[in-house]
Amino acid sequence: xxxxxxxxxxxxxxxxxxxxxxxxxxxxxxxxxxxxxxxxxxxxxxxxxxxxxxxxxxxxxxxxxxxxxxxxxxxxxxxxxxxxxxxxxxxxxxxxxxxxx
Amino acid sequence: xxxxxxxxxxxxxxxxxxxxxxxxxxxxxxxxxxxxxxxxxxxxxxxxxxxxxxxxxxxxxxxxxxxxxxxxxxxxxxxxxxxxxxxxxxxxxxxxxxxxxxxxxxxxxxxxxxxxxxxxxxxxxxxxxxxxxxxxxxxxxxxxxxxxxxxxxxxxxxxxxxxxxxxxxxxxxxxxx
Numbered sequence: 613x614x615x616x617x618x619x620x621x622x623x624x625x626x627x628x629x630x631x632x633x634x635x636x637x638x639x640x641x642x643x644x645x646x647x648x649x650x651x652x653x654x655x656x657x658x659x660x661x662x663x664x665x666x667x668x669x670x671x672x673x674x675x676x677x678x679x680x681x682x683x684x685x686x687x688x689x690x691x692x693x694x695x696x697x698x699x700x701x702x703x704x705x706x707x708x709x710x711x712x713x
Numbered sequence: 714x715x716x717x718x719x720x721x722x723x724x725x726x727x728x729x730x731x732x733x734x735x736x737x738x739x740x741x742x743x744x745x746x747x748x749x750x751x752x753x754x755x756x757x758x759x760x761x762x763x764x765x766x767x768x769x770x771x772x773x774x775x776x777x778x779x780x781x782x783x784x785x786x787x788x789x790x791x792x793x794x795x796x797x798x799x800x801x802x803x804x805x806x807x808x809x810x811x812x813x814x815x816x817x818x819x820x821x822x823x824x825x826x827x828x829x830x831x832x833x834x835x836x837x838x839x840x841x842x843x844x845x846x847x848x849x850x851x852x853x854x855x856x857x858x859x860x861x862x863x864x865x866x867x868x869x870x871x872x873x874x875x876x877x878x879x880x881x882x883x884x885x886x887x888x889x890x
Contacts, residue, residue, distance in 0.1 A: 613719050618760070619824035621727045625734050625753070627817035632738035634809030640743055640789055644750050647781065648734060651757050654769075662764040668841050669849045672769045675761075676846075677854075679769075679776050680861045684868035686781050690788035691875040697792040698878075706803050 618659035626652035639693045639703045643686060650682045723763065730756035747785050754778050765840040 625648055632645025654675040661671020697703050733752035740746050754777045761770035850858050 613716060613723060614828065616825045616828050617720075617723055617727070618764075619828070620821045621730065621760075623817055623820040623824065624731055626820070627813040628734040628738050630816055631809050631813035634812060635803065635806045636738065637803040638743060640785060640792070641738075641746060644746055644785065645738055647750060647777070648737060648753065651754060651777075654773075655757055655760055658761055658764050658766045658769055662766065667845060668765060669845050672766050672841060672846055673849055673854050675766075675769050676772060676850075677857060677861055679772060680865060683776055683781060684865050686784055687868050687872045688875070690784060691872040693788060694791050694876050703792055 615659055615663045618655060622652040622655040622659070624652075625649075625655070637704050637706050639696070639705050639708075640690075642705060643689045643693070646689075647682060647686065650678055654678050719763070723760075726756050726759045726763075730760075743789055744786065747782055747789070750785075751778055751782050754782070767840050768843045768846050 629645045629649030633642055636642050657671040657675045661668045693703055730753050733749045736749040737746050758770040758773040761773060
């Protein structure tokens, strides 16, 4: 089967993630959409390494690194969301414009 | 024949992932969105198994489905945000849909045309073992591995410092309501 199947599926998921980040107002929903985009990237990395390298290890290692960074990102992101909720009683990202010029 | 079965399985997984993915960004319930994300992530794990990447598939299940989504659900519980039905979209929905559709069109067009002429096949017939990945991580990619370790430690400490309640200025604890 051609590699473009995987690439098209991954770009579809990435587009869903972009839509979610742009259109969602709830901060936790934005974090979920970011996870969707990171997953699309991971599918690309694993697909390219499975199709184009002899041993297929490099892309998998990069996918593992992306997963680790995603775990760190979601931990910090949720801590920030919880702090915002404690101080402002809302998780709406449109209300978080105090530092916007 | 094996090719046909591969394509059938891929189509089923892709359909499930696409439907769950579109529900993640359109559903009105945050908990439902997190659970639809679980379906998408499990589909990605199935794709990794199809691509002979078993270790990444199980790491995906353990870390993403087991840890990240559970963390998300805990975050929802702790914020006591309105998690029921509600309008969680802002007023950029139309332009966001346009941007996402344009992005999908451009990237998928580029990718399909870049690999249209060449009929690339799987470079391997057997899976990559955890042994191969471990050897590669601890030899070739040992510096990024250590950097990721420090990053995770920093994220752990940072998350605790950001989210803890009794960390006032100059050691004066804030009133715990």
